[in-house]
Amino acid sequence: MDRFLPYINKHIQLTPTEEAILQANIKYKNYLKGQYIVQNDEICRCHSFIESGKVRTFYLDKNGNEHIVAFGIEEWWVGDIGSLITQSPADFNVQCLEKTQVVQIYYENLQRLYRDVPKIERVFRLIIQNAYVSAQKRIVRNFSLTARDRYLLLLEEYPAFVQRFPQYMIASYLGITKEFLSQIRNQLAKEAKS
Amino acid sequence: MDRFLPYINKHIQLTPTEEAILQANIKYKNYLKGQYIVQNDEICRCHSFIESGKVRTFYLDKNGNEHIVAFGIEEWWVGDIGSLITQSPADFNVQCLEKTQVVQIYYENLQRLYRDVPKIERVFRLIIQNAYVSAQKRIVRNFSLTARDRYLLLLEEYPAFVQRFPQYMIASYLGITKEFLSQIRNQLAKEAKS
DNA sequence: AAAGAAAAATAAGGTAGTTTAAGAAAAAAA
DNA sequence: TTTTTTTCTTAAACTACCTTATTTTTCTTT
Structure with a gap:
């Protein structure tokens, strides 16, 4: 219970x-499968650190299609940073896919921590810095790699995701349809045999 | 000269x-058209703030194709943050497209500033936070919008880019070929008439 | 102003990934 | 165990975007 x-x-x-x-400014919270930590159009009031469980962060486009922008498992932070920092309505939904325990830091508490424990500002700079670098990597990869290569890279870098999340969500995360991912996997399986 | x-x-x-x-820890520098502020495979030693001029940040994929990941004009920061924070070889190139003046903060100076002027850590947290939010927006858009809609959005949000950078770079930034962008523009022009 | 180089337009054929629809397999519920 | 629901597979027709090649326009340089 204490990661x-x-x-x-x-x-x-x-x-x-x-x-x-720090302890005085955090809250522990439990969510059930299916519950939302952040909901589209509502203001994201806190940033959440996953103690146990798994979540997906997704976005609904104007046609109502879901696009998964991130997964979260143990020791990952989740939330809608855009919404949090401006305290404006969220673009994203963060939904728990199983029973999930989180540590939450509310907006006001975070501001207070930045003021009273300046080292905390460093932690968040580092967290966001790393998130930014991976976001840029993702942009680059979506530009220059095929769906197949993106899938292989995901398998290599985050095998836990491919194991713990259903295939249609992996497909959505990769930016392709579940049918096409299925086709890619089929092809890879054939190649492995010969 | 002092933005x-x-x-x-x-x-x-x-x-x-x-x-x-702060003044003691920054350096002014001038670049000519075509010169590189950051070069792929070399360590990015500083982060640069553009006083005047324009630059592009691009990436070469394994087939040698260029992909523009960012543009920079007055008051934008440019560099390879991934390389800067880990002091490892850069993935990106930052190239000046005209005579460009920048303010640079070197890695060591930045660490010193974080230590001696903690407020500076806030500035950089904010800069990176905003960069992260736009990177996420870009990922989402590349997923859910067509090339045409992405172009229209760029026109709306950053008309200065479309004016100041050649079309083949805009195309690269949007993740499409210059031929296809040309086709889109042609189509938009036709629609505007009727 | 002319010449040369770089950028943009046009067009035809090609491919990666989508759509739709139907069925199979697996997981969850009863 | 059976039923119901969710997830995964297969295949054919389709579309957004790419490739290559040629021509035209615009920008640079002399």
Whole structure:
């Protein structure tokens, strides 16, 4: 039940006092399968760290099609940062796909932490920096790789995702249809035999 | 020649002492048309703020094709953040497309500033946060919009780009060929008439 | 102003990925 | 166990976008 503090301590070293302030500004929460942590058009009030469980972050386009923009498993942060930082309606939905426990930092508490424990600003700069670098990688890959190569890369880099999320969600994350992913997998299986 | 300090002061308020420390940790530099601020496979040593001029950030895929991942004009930051933060070889190239003046903060100076002027950590958190939000928007759009709609959106949101950068670069930025963009524009022109 | 180079337009044929629809397999519920 | 629901597969027709090649226009340089 406590992955959170060890995670924070990977980035910075907190004094006992600072740790106490941090503890006072977080909340533990449990979600059931299917429940939403963030909902489209509502303001995202907190950023959530996954203690256990799994979630998907998705977006509904104007035709009502779902597009998965991120997965979340243990030790990942989820939320809609765009909505959080401007306290404006969210573009994304964050939905739990199984019973999920999270640690949440609410907007006001985060601002207070930035003020009272400046080291926290560093943690979040680092978190966002890494998120930004992966987002850019994703853009580049969607430009220059075929669906097949993107799938192979996902298998290599995040095998846990391919195991824990259903195929139609993997397809959506890769930006292709489930039918086409099925076709790719079929082809890869054939190649493996010969 | 001085857009930099006013830009910083939009985000935070510096005391005269802090401002002096900041000034001591930046460098002004001029580039000619065609010169590179960052080069693929070399370590990106600084982050650059554009005072005047224009640049493109691009990536060469394994077939040697260029893919533009970002444009930069006055008051934009450019560089390869992935390379900068880990001090590892850059994936991207940042090239000036005309005479360009920049303010640069070198890696070591940035670390020193984070330590000595903690407010600076806030500025960079904010810069990266915004960059991350736009990167995510871009991922979503590339998934759910057609090339035509992406072009229309670019025209609406950043008309300056469409005016200041040649069409084949705009096409590359949108993730399509120059021929296809030409076709789209042709079609839009026809529609405008009738 | 002319010459040369770079950028943009046009057109035809090709391919990666989509759509639709039907059926099979697997998982969840009863 | 059977039923119901969810997920995955297969295949054929279709579309958005690509490739290649040629021509025209615009920008640079002298």
